[in-house]
Amino acid sequence: MSQDLPDLPSAFTPVVRLxxxxDALRRAIALAPRHGAGTLAWVASAARIEAAVVLEPEMPLAAARAAVFAAASALADALGAYGPPEAAISFGWPATIRINAGRIGQARLAWPPGTAExxxxxxxxVGVEARLSFPAGWEAGHGLQQTALHEEGWLAEDASAADLTAAWARHLMAGLAEWQAPGPQxxxxxxxxxxxxxxxxEAGMGAARLGLDPASAALVLEAxxxxxxxxxxxxLAQAA
Structure with a gap:
């Protein structure tokens, strides 16, 4: 039911509405061998964003895992387009998404079991999930360092799960194309x-200079x- 996602690029097909x-990630994994790249699964929810897309990489698994960074950045860009300009959107290693230092979700990644590096x-x-609102009856203090988009100024009438999922898909496509583009840009x-x-x-990183290794997508700390x-x-295994 792709018509439920506004302005969705035609490259995303089939689109499966849950x-x-x-579980969008699980559904996309199940569909991946049969339908291939562009398959998008998403959850129609009033309380959360959850979506996943199938990719067909052309590089070894070790380097291809960097797709999770593209997924996280795409969600940050999508959220930034709908939220208050003063909201601080940041990441925790490897793919936690934070708003004003409170955790709202994460990017996720899956690959065929047994694939050599x-x-x-x-x-x-690649998938993302983010909390739009807390469940009814939620009391302050139950979720230390957690937050929700509606708590941080994202308006329910302006930023639905469908709107943000479609925005994430568009930004993901742009980010993946940028990754594949040659040259300094x-x-x-x-x-x-x-x-x-x-x-x-984070703790233990100190004042180290941070980078990413292109061959393994590992975080590089230099100090x-x-x-x-x-x-x-x-x-990723620890965050799962």
Whole structure:
């Protein structure tokens, strides 16, 4: 039912609309082998955004995992277009989404089980989820460092799950195209710079200079002449 998503690019097909309680990432994974790139699953909900898209990468799994950074940046851009200009949208490693330092959701990534790090996966699924509003009866203090878009100034009448899902899909397409583009305005450096601009240093990172390794999508920490890598695969597994 793609007509439920406004201004959706034609590259996204088929589009699968799930009811409240559905799992967009799981549905996209199930559809990936049969329908391939462009398959989009999303949840029609008044309380949350949840969507996932199937990709068909042309690079080894280790490098292709950087697609999760494109998914996170696309959601940040989509939210920024609808929310108050003073709202601070940031990331926690590897793909937590925060508004004014409160956690509202995350980007997610899945790939075929058993795929070797140096093999090109048959598919990837990138997904996002974000809280529009807290459930009825929620009391302040129940969710330390958590927030919801409606709590931070996103208006329900202006930013529905359908609106934000469609905006995320458009920004994701633009971000992936930028990643694939040659030259100084594109490629992995552009993808990395967009993500790192919103990444907040966390405990243990100190004053290290942050970067991303193009070969493995690992987070690079450089300080005092030393270089340390935080593997993305491990971080995604811990966040799952």
């Amino acid at each position: 009811r409240e309680g559905g 140096d093999a090109v996966p048959d598919w990837l699924v 594109g490629g992995f450096p552009r993808l990395a710079s967009r993500y790192l601009a919103r990444l907040e240093p 005092g002449g030393t270089r340390r890598l935080l593997p993305l695969a491990e971080a």
